[in-house]
Amino acid sequence: MTPSGLxxxxxxxxxxxxxxxxxxxxxxxxxxxxxxxxESAVERLADHLFDIYLVDIKMPxxxxxELLSRIKVRQPDALIIVITAHGTVQTAVDAMKRGANDYIxxxxxxxxxxxxxxxxxxxxxxxxxxxxxxxxxxDRLDVSLEGxxxxxxxxxxxxATIEEVAPAMTPVLIQGETGxxxxxxxxxLHQDSERSAGPFVALNCGAQSESLLxxxxxxxxRGAFTGALRARRGRLEMAxxxxxxxxxxxxxxxxxxxxxxxxxxxxxxxxxxxxxxxDTDFRLVSATHRDLVHLIRQGRFREDFFYRINVIRIEIPPxxxxxxxxxxxxxxxxxxxxxxxxxxxLGLTQRALGILTAYHWPGNVRELRNVMERAVVLARGxxxxxxxxxxxxxxxxxxxxxxxxxxxMEIAHIQAALDTCGWNVSRAAxxxxxxxxxxxxxxxRYRLQRP
Amino acid sequence: MTTSLxxxxxxxxxxxxxxLVRLIPLGPVDDLSCQVVAANLQALMDLxxxxxxxxxxxxxxxxxxxxxxxxxxxxxxxxRAFPGPTLGLGLIxxxxxxxxxxxxxxxxxxxxxxxxxxxxxxxxxxxRRKLERLVKVSLHxxxxxxxxxxxxQPQCLMRSPRNVAQLDELPMAFCDTCQYxxxxxxxxxxxxIRSTPDRH
Ligand SMILES: [Zn+2]
Ligand SMILES: [Zn+2]
Numbered sequence: 001m002t003p004s005g006l007x008x009x010x011x012x013x014x015x016x017x018x019x020x021x022x023x024x025x026x027x028x029x030x031x032x033x034x035x036x037x038x039e040s041a042v043e044r045l046a047d048h049l050f051d052i053y054l055v056d057i058k059m060p061x062x063x064x065x066e067l068l069s070r071i072k073v074r075q076p077d078a079l080i081i082v083i084t085a086h087g088t089v090q091t092a093v094d095a096m097k098r099g100a101n102d103y104i105x106x107x108x109x110x111x112x113x114x115x116x117x118x119x120x121x122x123x124x125x126x127x128x129x130x131x132x133x134x135x136x137x138x139d140r141l142d143v144s145l146e147g148x149x150x151x152x153x154x155x156x157x158x159x160a161t162i163e164e165v166a167p168a169m170t171p172v173l174i175q176g177e178t179g180x181x182x183x184x185x186x187x188x189l190h191q192d193s194e195r196s197a198g199p200f201v202a203l204n205c206g207a208q209s210e211s212l213l214x215x216x217x218x219x220x221x222r223g224a225f226t227g228a229l230r231a232r233r234g235r236l237e238m239a240x241x242x243x244x245x246x247x248x249x250x251x252x253x254x255x256x257x258x259x260x261x262x263x264x265x266x267x268x269x270x271x272x273x274x275x276x277x278x279d280t281d282f283r284l285v286s287a288t289h290r291d292l293v294h295l296i297r298q299g300r301f302r303e304d305f306f307y308r309i310n311v312i313r314i315e316i317p318p319x320x321x322x323x324x325x326x327x328x329x330x331x332x333x334x335x336x337x338x339x340x341x342x343x344x345x346l347g348l349t350q351r352a353l354g355i356l357t358a359y360h361w362p363g364n365v366r367e368l369r370n371v372m373e374r375a376v377v378l379a380r381g382x383x384x385x386x387x388x389x390x391x392x393x394x395x396x397x398x399x400x401x402x403x404x405x406x407x408x409m410e411i412a413h414i415q416a417a418l419d420t421c422g423w424n425v426s427r428a429a430x431x432x433x434x435x436x437x438x439x440x441x442x443x444x445r446y447r448l449q450r451p
Numbered sequence: 452m453t454t455s456l457x458x459x460x461x462x463x464x465x466x467x468x469x470x471l472v473r474l475i476p477l478g479p480v481d482d483l484s485c486q487v488v489a490a491n492l493q494a495l496m497d498l499x500x501x502x503x504x505x506x507x508x509x510x511x512x513x514x515x516x517x518x519x520x521x522x523x524x525x526x527x528x529x530x531r532a533f534p535g536p537t538l539g540l541g542l543i544x545x546x547x548x549x550x551x552x553x554x555x556x557x558x559x560x561x562x563x564x565x566x567x568x569x570x571x572x573x574x575x576x577x578x579r580r581k582l583e584r585l586v587k588v589s590l591h592x593x594x595x596x597x598x599x600x601x602x603x604q605p606q607c608l609m610r611s612p613r614n615v616a617q618l619d620e621l622p623m624a625f626c627d628t629c630q631y632x633x634x635x636x637x638x639x640x641x642x643x644i645r646s647t648p649d650r651h
Contacts (some may be wrong), residue, residue, distance in 0.1 A: 016550040017551055023561060024551065024552070027600050028600070105551055107549075107551055108552055110552045110555065110613070111613045113611075114611065
């Protein structure tokens with residue numbers, strides 16, 4: 001453990017002690033300042049904090065114990081070693097009770113001093129690592145919750161519902177098209193629940209074969225089937241004490257629905273190939289883009305299972321039904337990707353925003369995110385303009401009108417361009433990336449006329 | 452001891468050899484110890500050393516209660532007695548300590564001029580390792596005097612040994628980085644000593 005640059009304050013009224021301790025620490029790579037009294041140490045604290053404090057207990061005026069308490073108030077995670085004289089162990093014990101990390105009797109054994117300092121440096125490094133990890137985690141959560149950046153009334157209502165139902169253990173069914181951010185809502189439910197400290201375990205049921213899904217959920221004992229070389233915990237087990245999020249629940253077979261129903265009712269299950277009952281206690285949040293009621297009518301989804309998972313329903317509207325959310329989401333992604341790519345991009349031009357809000361967004365928020373990522377990569381200037389969105393179908397109409405031929409799409413696209421430009425043919429041609437003559441020819445061929 | 456990073460010896464580019472370090476026996480220290488330390492300072496650090504006649508140990512530096520000499524006070528006394536830019540290394544047979552440590556093998560002014568090394572705790576049963584240890588501690592302390600802090604490379608004399616056993620595990624060599632830094636600082640020292648009109 002290298003102490004490289006840890007800021008250290010040595011507080012001692014005896015100059016010889018102060019100076020030789022400082023000299024020792026400096027040789028070992030610490031940054032060292034000294035103070036000759038508790039009072040001057042406190043003054044120093046007003047200015048800046050240190051990683052490690054070495055404090056003499058016995059000083060005239062403010063003593064080490066008092067200083068220790070003052071430091072702890074100002075900086076609860078301060079690392080403090082108190083320096084005592086031999087025969088004053090009781091004071092050292094008091095100091096430890098008040099939050100000192102260690103104590104050392106002067107004169108110190110050189111090995112002991114090295115050891116204590118190394119231990120502190122290691123503690124500090126570990127703490128820093130934990131802080132970094134936590135920040136990383138929050139970053140990731142922040143990123144994953146970004147789907148919930150929203151202004152629309154519809155989404156505000158969803159936030160309110162999340163807040164209201166999150167604390168309970170009630171199963172929640174989230175309905176919405178692909179890409180609207182169902183997992184983000186599930187995570188938000190978990191975060192706001194009383195089990196937020198527990199695990200959030202997600203599984204996409206649509207992406208797996210029936211047998212794989214079964215062993216993913218229930219786990220298996222060694223030798224339960226060919227290839228089961230060792231026992232494995234399933235998601236039902238891992239989610240205990242937290243939230244189990246099953247995405248694409250509409251895709252699971254009626255047989256699996258029965259198995260899951262039993263787990264939900266009995267709160268226990270057996271691993272594949274196992275005979276032992278394993279208790280589990282999780283909150284189930286499931287999601288689907290399918291119309292489950294329709295599936296029930298077709299006999300493909302069990303009604304009893306549906307009522308079990310559908311206690312509270314949250315429906316996330318598609319992005320095209322809440323276009324007010326497009327601008328804040330676009331800004332959000334723009335900021336994120338310009339940060340990631342190091343490009344300085346200030347925003348979207350009015351026209352670019354127009355294109356985004358006119359678009360149908362079949363892939364919802366996920367598609368918008370991908371579009372913004374691509375636009376940032378393509379961007380040459382400080383603004384994202386229509387040029388950067390050229391790969392996006394600007395008119396948006398084709399999707400609304402359903403399947404069209406290429407010819408129909410071209411007509412609709414030209415029509416849209418002309419509408420946007422108030423039938424200024426030169427400008428519309430520029431926007432479409434063709435010259436005026438070409439556009440005029442097309443207008444004739446498609447018999448497009450100014451309304 | 453040569454490494455690929457060994458620079459041009461500082462003295463070669465700048466004329467005839469002059470002493471950069473004074474080796475000062477504090478009380479009785481055997482000639483062989485002094486000669487071996489001097490030879491190694493020259494060989495490993497390019498520090499030419501003069502061995503001075505024994506210098507009386509200051510009684511003021513003796514801490515009655517601890518029955519040890521205060522290394523810091525010895526160093527201060529040496530600095531007063533031998534002014535000028537030339538470095539100094541005191542060798543002593545008695546046990547030494549600092550105000551904060553129960554004992555030290557050596558002590559030095561970081562980036563200053565003086566160091567002191569004690570042979571007291573370096574002796575072993577057969578007496579074979581004593582010289583090797585003395586050289587290691589001397590080189591380590593003189594590198595501190597040149598301004599080097601501790602190094603965290605496993606195979607470097609500037610690692611801070613916690614005890615004599617760890618000292619024995621260290622190689623008799625600096626890592627490339629420390630070696631380079633030593634050479635750079637010795638060159639500066641040569642320049643400084645040459646430009647001082649009244650050198651001893
Ligand atoms: Zn050292
Ligand atoms: Zn080194």
